[in-house]
Amino acid sequence: QxxxxxxxxxxxxxxxxxxxxxxxxxxxxxxxxxxxxxxxxxxxxxxxxxxxxxxxxxxxxxxxxxxxxxxxxxxxxxxxxxxxxxxxxxxxxxxxxxxxxxxxxxxxxxxxxxxxxxxxxxxxxxxxxxxxxxxxxxxLPDASQGSQHVRDIFYRMGFNDQEIVALIGAHALGRCHSDRSGYEGPWTFSPTTFTNDFYKLLFDEKWVWKKWNGPKQLQDKNTGSLMMLPTDYVLTQDKSFKKYAKAYADDQNLFFKDFxxxxxxxxxxxxxxxxxxxxxxxxxxxxxxxxx
Ligand code: DDH
The missing domain is CATH 1.10.520.10 (Peroxidase; domain 1)
Structure with a gap:
C-alpha cells in the first residue's frame, strides 16, 4: 500500500x-x-x-x-x-x-x-x-584457572560468591567437546535434566586427574565417565565457594531458587x-x- x-x-x-x-x-x-x-x-x-x-x-x-x-x-x-x-x-x-x-x-x-x-x-x-x-x-572464564580468576571474572559482572556458585551449577547440563574447548565428557549422568547433581557429584565422588594428552581435567575414580574442570573443582577447595556448593548439594530447592x-x-x-x-x-x- x-x-x-x-x-x-x-x-x-x-x-x-x-x-x-x-x-x-x-x-x-x-x-x-x-x-x-x-x-x-x-x-x-x-x-x-x-x-x-x-x-x-x-x-x-x-x-x-x-x-x-x-x-x-x-x-x-x-x-x-x-x-x-x-x-x-x-x-x-x-x-x-x-x-x-x-x-x-x-x-x-x-x-x-x-x-x-x-x-x-x-x-x-x-x-x-x-x-x-x-x-x-x-x-569469559578460563577453565584451567583457580578461584582468584573465577572471582575476578564474575565480580567484574557484579556477582557475589553465592551467585557464582549457583551459576556454575548449570554444568549439570551438557558436556565438553575435545574439538571445541579441548576438554572432554559430561559432568553428570543426566546431562539433559537440570538437577543439583553437579554439586552432589563434586562432594560424593572421588576426583582424580585424568591421564591423557588433553588439558588438565578431573575424572570420577569410580566410573571414569564423568568430568570436572579445574574451575569446577575449586568449588570444593575454596572455603567461601564450598559453603554454598555444599548447601546446593544438600538442597535442590535452594539451588533452583538461587540459580x-x-x-x-x-x-x-x-x-x-x-x-x-x-x-x-x-x-x-x-x-x-x-x-x-
Ligand atoms: Fe560452562 N563450560 N563454564 N557454564 N557450560 C562448558 C560447557 C558448558 C566454564 C567452562 C566451560 C558456566 C560457567 C563456566 C555451560 C553453562 C555454563 C565447557 C565445554 C567449558 C570449557 C565447552 C565445549 O567443549 O563444548 C567455566 C570455566 C565456567 C566458570 O564459570 C568458571 C555458567 C555460569 C553457565 C551457565 O549457563 C549459567 C553449559 C550448559 C555447557 C554445556 C554446553 C554443551 O555444548 O553441552
Whole structure:
C-alpha cells in the first residue's frame, strides 16, 4: 500500500510465548547430536552472550548480541556455539521482529525450563547492535584457572560468591567437546535434566586427574565417565565457594531458587533498564504446562 506507513508490530507476552514454544520444539529436534538435545549448547550461548559484561565500563552483556560478528564469534571460549546460533537463526527467520539478544536469552530460559529446571523470570527489550559494540577476547572464564580468576571474572559482572556458585551449577547440563574447548565428557549422568547433581557429584565422588594428552581435567575414580574442570573443582577447595556448593548439594530447592535469580540477573546484564518493555519480568510456561 503505497504512501501508507506500515503499522509497527508491538509483540505481547503471548507472542513471546509463541517464540518460546518454537524454541522448545527445536531444542528437541536434535537427532543424533550429543545427548539428543540442543538445550545445553543453547544455554551456553545465552550465558556467553551475557557474560562479557563489565560493570565498571558498562560494556558487554546481552544487549547487542555481538557474537553474531567476527572476531567475537571466533573467540576461543565461543568455539562450538555456531551450533546454537544456527538453531536460533531458524527461529529468527520465523519471527523476524524479535531482536537477537532477546532471542538468545529467551533460548537460555527455554533450555533451563524445558530440561525441568526452575522458572526463569525474563522480559524483552534488547536491541541489535554492531560489531563495534563487541568486547575484547578474554572476558569469559578460563577453565584451567583457580578461584582468584573465577572471582575476578564474575565480580567484574557484579556477582557475589553465592551467585557464582549457583551459576556454575548449570554444568549439570551438557558436556565438553575435545574439538571445541579441548576438554572432554559430561559432568553428570543426566546431562539433559537440570538437577543439583553437579554439586552432589563434586562432594560424593572421588576426583582424580585424568591421564591423557588433553588439558588438565578431573575424572570420577569410580566410573571414569564423568568430568570436572579445574574451575569446577575449586568449588570444593575454596572455603567461601564450598559453603554454598555444599548447601546446593544438600538442597535442590535452594539451588533452583538461587540459580533462577542469578541467571535472570545474568541475562539482563548490559541492557539499559529503560529499554525493557515491562517493569516486571514475565514467567513463561513450559510446553508441558500448556498441555494441561
Ligand atoms: Fe560452562 N563450560 N563454564 N557454564 N557450560 C562448558 C560447557 C558448558 C566454564 C567452562 C566451560 C558456566 C560457567 C563456566 C555451560 C553453562 C555454563 C565447557 C565445554 C567449558 C570449557 C565447552 C565445549 O567443549 O563444548 C567455566 C570455566 C565456567 C566458570 O564459570 C568458571 C555458567 C555460569 C553457565 C551457565 O549457563 C549459567 C553449559 C550448559 C555447557 C554445556 C554446553 C554443551 O555444548 O553441552
Amino acid at each position: 503505497s504512501g501508507k506507513a506500515a503499522t509497527k508490530f508491538t509483540p505481547t507476552k503471548e507472542d513471546y510465548q509463541k517464540v518460546y514454544n518454537r524454541i522448545a520444539e527445536l531444542l528437541d529436534e536434535a537427532g543424533d547430536y550429543d545427548d539428543g538435545s540442543f538445550a545445553p549448547v543453547v544455554l551456553r550461548l545465552a550465558w556467553h552472550a551475557s557474560g562479557t559484561y563489565d560493570k565498571d565500563t558498562g560494556t558487554g552483556g546481552s544487549n547487542f548480541a555481538t557474537m553474531r560478528f567476527e572476531p567475537e564469534s571466533l573467540h576461543g571460549a565461543n568455539a562450538g556455539l555456531h551450533v546454537a546460533r544456527g538453531v536460533m537463526e531458524k527461529i529468527k527467520q520465523e519471527y523476524p521482529w524479535i531482536s537477537y539478544g532477546d532471542l538468545w536469552t529467551l533460548g537460555g530460559v527455554a533450555a533451563v525450563q524445558e530440561m525441568a529446571g526452575p522458572k526463569i523470570p525474563w522480559r524483552p527489550g534488547r536491541i541489535d547492535g554492531f560489531a563495534s559494540n563487541a568486547t575484547p577476547d578474554g572476558r 533462577a535469580a542469578a541467571f535472570a540477573k545474568l541475562l539482563e546484564l548490559g541492557v539499559p533498564p529503560q529499554q525493557f518493555v515491562v517493569a516486571e519480568p514475565w514467567t513463561l510456561n513450559t510446553l508441558e504446562e500448556q498441555k494441561a
